[in-house]
Amino acid sequence: MRLLTAAHALAALIVLPLAASAQEAPPEPENWDAVVEAAQGSRVFWHAWGGDPRINDFIEWVGDELDARHDIDLTHVKLSDTAEAVSRVVAEASAGQDSGGAVDAIWINGANFAQMKENDLLFGPFADDLPNWRYIDTAEHPAITVDFTEPVDGLGAPWALFRMVFEYDSAAVPEPPRDVDALRAWITENPGRFTYPQPPDYLGTSFLKQILYGLVDDPQVLMQPADDADYDAVTEPLWAWLDAVTPDLWRSGRAYPQNEPALGQLLADGEIDIAFSFNPGRASAAIADFELPDTVRTYVFERGTIGNASFISIPYNAANPAGAMVLANFIMSPQAQARAQNPQVLGFQTVLDLDRLPADERARFEALDLGIATLRPEEMGATLPEPHPSWMTRIAQDWQERYGVAE
Amino acid sequence: MRRAAAGEGAGWLRAIAPLTLAVLAGPVVAGLAGVILPAFGYMPALGGAGFSLEPWRELLAWPGLAAAVRLSLTTGIGATVIALALTLLLVAAGQGTRTFRVLVRLIAPVLSVPHAATAFGLAFLIAPSGWIARLTSPWMTGWERPPDLLTVNDPAGLALTLGLVLKELPFLMLMTLAALAQADGLRTREVAETLGYGRIAAWMLVVLPRVYAQIRLPVYAVLAYSMSVVDMALILGPTRPGPLAVVILDWMSDPNLFMRFQAAAAALLLLALVAGALVLWRLAEEGAGALCRLVAMRGMRATALDRPLRPLALGLGAAGAALVLAGLAGLAVWSVAALWRFPDAWPAGLTLRIWQAQSSAIAGAAGITALIGLIATVAALVLVLGWLEAAHRAGRRAPAPAVLPLIYLPLIVPQVVFLPGMQVLALMAGFEGGLVLVMAVHLIFVLPYVFLSLADPWQAWDARAGTVAASLGAGPWRILLTVRLPMLLRPVLTAAAVGFAVSVAQYLPTLLIGAGRVATLTTEAVALAAGGNRRVIGAWALAQMLAPFAGFALALVVPALAFRKRKGMAV
Secondary structure, eight states: OOHHHHHHHHHHHHHHHHHHHHHHSSTTTTSSHHHHHHHHHOOOEEEEEOOOHHHHHHHHHHHHHHHHHHEEEEEEEESTTHHHHHHHHHHHHHHHHSSBOOOOOEEEOOHHHHHHHHTTOOOSSSSGGGGGGGGGTTTTOOOGEEEEEEEEEEEEEEEEEEEEEEEEETOOOOSSOOSHHHHHHHHSSSSSSSSSOOOSSSSHHHHHHHHHHHHHHHHHHHHSSGGSOOOHHHHHHHHHHHHHHGGGGGGGGOOOSSSSSHHHHHHHHTOOOOEEEEEHHHHHHHHHSSSSOTTEEEOOOOOOOEEEEEEEOOBBBBOOOHHHHHHHHTTSHHHHHHHHHHTTTTBOOOOGGGSOOHHHHHHHHHTTOTTOOOOOOSOOOOEEEEOOOHHHHHHHHHHHHIIOOOO | OOOHHHHTOOOHHHHHHHHHHHHHHHHHHHHHHHHHHHHHTTTTTBBBBBSSSHHHHHHHTTTTTTHHHHHHHHHHHHHHHHHHHHHHHHHHHTSHHHHHHHHHHHHHHHTTHHHHHHHHHHHHHHSSTHHHHHTTTTTTTTOOOHHHHHHHTTTHHHHHHHEEEHHHHHHHHHHHHHHHHHTHHHHHHHHHHHHTTHHHHIIIIIHHHHHHHHHHHHHHHHHHHHHHHHHHHHHHSOOOOOOOOHHHHHTTTOSSTTTHHHHHHHHHHHHHHHHHHHHHHHHHHOOOOOHHHHHHHOOOOGGGGGGHHHHHHHHHHHHHHHHHHHHHHHHHHHBBBBBTTTSSOOOOOOHHHHHHHHHHHHHHHHHHHHHHHHHHHHHHHHHHHHHHHHHHTTTTOSGGGGHHHHHHHHHSSSSHHHHHHHHHHHTTOOOOOOOHHHHHHHHHHHHHHHHHHHHHHHHHHHHHHHHHHHHOOOOOHHHHIIIHHTTTTHHHHHHHHHHHHHHHHOOOOHHTTTOOOOOOHHHHHHHHTTTTTHHHHHHHHHHHHHHHEEEEHHHHHHHHHHHHTOGGGGO
């Protein structure tokens, strides 16, 4: 044992100076040429949710492009939950591994981002220094700079915008309900034909926030931490609304789908008539892939729906932050953004401001056919900002205590 | 004299036993330490520098605790009782019949279907919009739209219990059949039958006592596994809340990092529950033994049992196999389905789109899976054979009974309890997550199964063949390599196939220890399963099943080829 320790110390003596000199030049995002040079020929491990083959295909395409441009070898580490990557960084931090970490880049937002930021587990700021940042209009899309009321502070590079849209089978529902009261009435009239993913699932809790938005008098209260507001009074109408609809939910609220794809599968199987998603292009893409009938359409609430952005962040101990920054910059490029917005690829909304693009780049976006079930930008209505993350946490917690544990 | 000669030059062989035990038990014990500390508030990276009982207070205050604990106990114990009862009944009533021989042939394919794939197949069969409902709608049921029935994810965990029974039944069958070969079950039963006992009663009273002693530890492993299963519970189990193991995993992956303390406490609670259930089971064994002795003392022939129980057992066994295979068929159809709406019994069109899109990814993952599985299996074989041979040369029966529980440690301590702790320790020791470390961790789980499959046939070998060879001047190594191993080729390859299948199925160890960088068929399949896309899941589940199936097929074909000119070796 003692021998082992001695050997370790010896190894540390030999290796440390080398490691330190390798760490000596942390890539400065301001000096972009140096970043690109450092990234040349390197390996990048991007930890991203791997549950959607369409997204996986897109990431594979990104890898091919990075390989062609910078000789970068991109590996998509497929997560079933983004928190797995956060766990990994925490485990490394517990073990004192402050450099050479396994995670180079994470697809992240919301509570995961806030937790990592709060615990100083993120590299940066770097996003505002990426060359493609110049195409971004932060005034038009506040979600790019403020993630769930948490300032991003350049610790994450935005790469897609999301909006909650409702999906319904127009063959079964001629006129879908367009606000919370109408939805409640519709559920009561059509028992067993609506449900939502079980909180703390991200989409399920987002649905609860969407309902809350429709019930509060002053939405501004949601922008401050839940503990600072009169939480019980603000959320009381939400619980009343849920109490009223739960007996008429799918399976009478005795079981819930576990996540967004499971909810989509219920719509595809005809078990429910109305679903929802954070990707306005999902329904069109699913129709193209034979997963939904071509009678499915999307719509938004009259008073708007919640919107947010997805980011690429880099852990503080990433082995290859330069490569991760090149990845982040590429995925913000007009070429990658136009591909992501194509409904036959992903149907994601771009983070770029089309007015700032050169004419030929803008043409890529204007040429896109958004798909049979996708709303046009002018039909998308108002974007409601994400409430402070504490609302999500407390609502999910209360939901579990009220509906999630008892028979 | 012979013994002294045999012991020569085998000094290093003797080191294999302690080495094997260290490989098995060391990481488990180390991983446990890594979960005990945070359960009492110690995890410096999250600011937990001192010790406290706060995690336990939080855990006890969680309103779903009672329900989660109850579910772990009922589904775990229920599935084990049913699977064991059905196994014993099948063997007792069926051994020697044609239906039974067909079922035995189905063991390997059904055993090689991964847990997650079994669960997905079953869920698609029994869901209100599933295949059974589609085949009977609307002409029989009148359902134009799926009925609002709670079949999958039912609050009592019945669907989960059914799934576990389907998956554990073939494993227990395999273990029982191996034990039977030594107990000479068929002839013993026949002797008892000539004394007027019913077939089932004869088996239960005369054969079972000998067989059960040998399958006891596999049964414990099934009980521990069923109580701590994660992947099947996620697909089939209740959700409000799920069983404790699922809750632990939820908390471990909660964005609020402080939930990890609570998760560690819950992991220790789960370990205590498993230990308690094992003690309970042991007591129940005593009770059942006493009952059997009472029946035997009274001389009850119980012939009336056979008529109702025999068709029931064989029918249930056949139905179980049919459910698993139909579920797989359902997944296969989904993988080539275009639009497939309820209540159509068949998709509107067929397309190879998914297979085309996934084939290169599947091939890549299959290569890594095979590499890890082969190396872990070969390492396990070498260690197990070395251990058995060392014991043989020392003139002992291997293994010492006291050692057996240690071999089972990695199978009995739930994975979700010790793997996260092991991950942190591996990092602290400075091991990079990579292929080699993943292979080493797979070895922990592969080795016990290889040992279980090989120990009995190894001991059952007729040592007289070795004596003859020795009298002709062959040394111990030559006897091992040219007489014993060739004679035991079939069980060695079967053990290797079992070990390979175990390696293929590993999810949590590959994910946690491989730092997510080692992509096997199983890790990719479970990640895609999170997306719930049935078509993609179908393609990956089939690929995931084919890998171990190829191993079992080789284990059958290679001996048949090798022995085609040796009639005495054919079966």
